[in-house]
Amino acid sequence: MKAVALTRYLPTYHPESLQDMTLPTPTPGPRDLLVRVEAIAVNPVDTKVRAPKDKIEPEPRILGWDAAGTVVGIGSEVSLFQVGDPVYYAGDITRQGCNSEFQIVDERIVGRKPQSLSPAAAAALPLTTITAWEALFERMGVEMPPRKQRRKSILIIGGAGGVGSMAIQLAAKVAELRIIATASRPESAAWCHEFGAHAVVNHHQDLVSQVHALGFEFVDYVLILNNTDQHAPAAVQLVAPQGSICSIVESTRPVDIAPLKQKSARFCWETMFTRAMFKTDDMIQQHHLLNQVAELIDLGILKTTLNQTLSPINAANVREAHARIESGQTIGKIVLERF
Ligand SMILES: NC(=O)c1ccc[n+]([C@@H]2O[C@H](COP(=O)([O-])OP(=O)(O)OC[C@H]3O[C@@H](n4cnc5c(N)ncnc54)[C@H](OP(=O)(O)O)[C@@H]3O)[C@@H](O)[C@H]2O)c1
Structure with a gap:
């Protein structure tokens, strides 16, 4: 099968950072699906895994954790899918990724592809959707209507990115929260509004004073989707008594949650x-x-977050997508389609 893979960890401008290869098609284990991949999305996790280091892989490593495709084979214990089913999924970071014509993936982390979306529009969604959903509804315990209490508020830091674009939609359309998102440019601010944010503040300026200026002393939830080191202090200040903060981004130093004690507020991680x-x-x-x-x-309640498409799926285009992600300024999702 065709695959885009690496054996060395190099900067994107290096042609060997991601290479076109021909590799054996994998065989599904008992609960695995064998999927013919039709479209993939690129996420910051791809670039973090590919980041330059001295390590050399003995076998080619395939990156990529967002795909849409068709089931072409099933393991002996598969019960959720059949050959021919269109699917979308993020996959498992401990296994080979989706930047290849065929991939094996455990059926328990795979969903049926939205019928109304093309493979490219569907591939934009799974990793960021799982992240945003788990952060909101499972880690922070955001209630879905009909709720027992007043309409609650959320601050979503990094609103126009891949995860933010889905988090805003889920907060707006599923949880019906009042949403303040952050963005630093006119085009990313406009994207946040388009996806359902009620107000947008700038994450390169003081968040506490901007949120107060909107009339909020506190917000019930804070979702940190970028630079935990930078944003945790403001999140701790802004979270409401008995509120929740969730971060999806690793910190380089301990997060000071001591001030949350008095507010009986919680800080949680989502991976x-x-x-x-x-x-x-x-x-x-x-x-x-x-x-x-x-x-x-x-x-028609939620929509795809696809914003840029590259084709075909080959090493040059995957390197290009990695470089765009590394700019830290992408809006929505970058997808590659067709081998
Ligand atoms: N824990 C998990 O399971 C999980 C899952 C997915 C992603 N992540 C991590 O979460 C982060 C975001 O992922 P993503 O896919 O949403 O990224 P992304 O799409 O690359 O995010 C790009 C956005 O980040 C915004 N941004 C840039 N600098 C910022 C800052 N200092 N503060 C706030 N926002 C800033 C930009 O907005 P402007 O252009 O307006 O500045 C841009 O729209 C990454 O670090 C990723 O690795 C973790």
């Missing part, structure tokens, strides 16, 4: 690979949530 990585008992929840989101897409 969307946790379930697959640790084979948790409930990993099938990702299958269910992807199916639920596919339904919300097909009902």
Whole structure:
């Protein structure tokens, strides 16, 4: 099969950082699907894994954790899918990724592809959708209507990125929260409004005073989708008594959560690979949530976050997508389609 893979960890401008290769098609294990990949999206995790280091891989390593395609083979214990089913999924960081013509993936972390979307529009979604959904509804415990309490508020830091574009939609359309998003440029601010943010503030300026100026002393939830070191102090100040902060981005120093004690507020982490990585008992929840989101897409309640498409899927285009992600300024998702 065709694959884009690496054996050395190099900067994107280096032609060997990601190379076109021909590799054997993998064989599915008992609960695996063999998927013919039709479109892939690129995420910051790809660039973090590819980041230059001395390590050399004995076998080619395939990156990529966002795909849409068709099931072409199934393992002996598969019960959720059949050959011919269109699917979308993020996959498992501990296995080979999706930047190849065929991929094996555990059926419990795969969803049925939204019928109303092309493979490219569907491939934009799974990794960021799982992250945003788990952060909001599972880690922070955001309630879905009909709710018992007043309409709550959320600050989404990094609103126009891949995760932010889905988090804003889920907060607006599924949870019906009042949403303040952050963006630093007119085009990223406009994108946040388009996806459902009620107000936008600039993450390169003081967040506390900007949120206060909007009439909010506190917000019930703070979702940190960029630079935890930079934003945690403001999140700790702004979170409401009994509120929640969730970050999806690693910090380089300890987050000071001591001031949250008085407010009985919580700080939690979200890592969307946790379930697959640790084979948790409930990993099938990702299958269910992807199916639920596919339904919300097909009902027209949520929409794809696809913004830029490259074709075909080859090393030069994957390197280009990595370089754009590394700029830190992408809006929505970059997708590659067709081998
Ligand atoms: N834990 C997990 O499971 C998980 C899952 C997915 C992603 N992540 C991580 O979450 C982060 C975001 O992922 P993503 O896919 O949404 O990234 P992305 O699409 O690359 O995010 C790009 C956006 O970041 C915004 N941004 C740049 N600098 C910022 C800053 N200092 N503060 C706030 N926003 C800033 C930009 O907005 P402007 O152009 O307006 O400045 C841009 O629109 C990455 O570090 C990624 O690795 C973690």
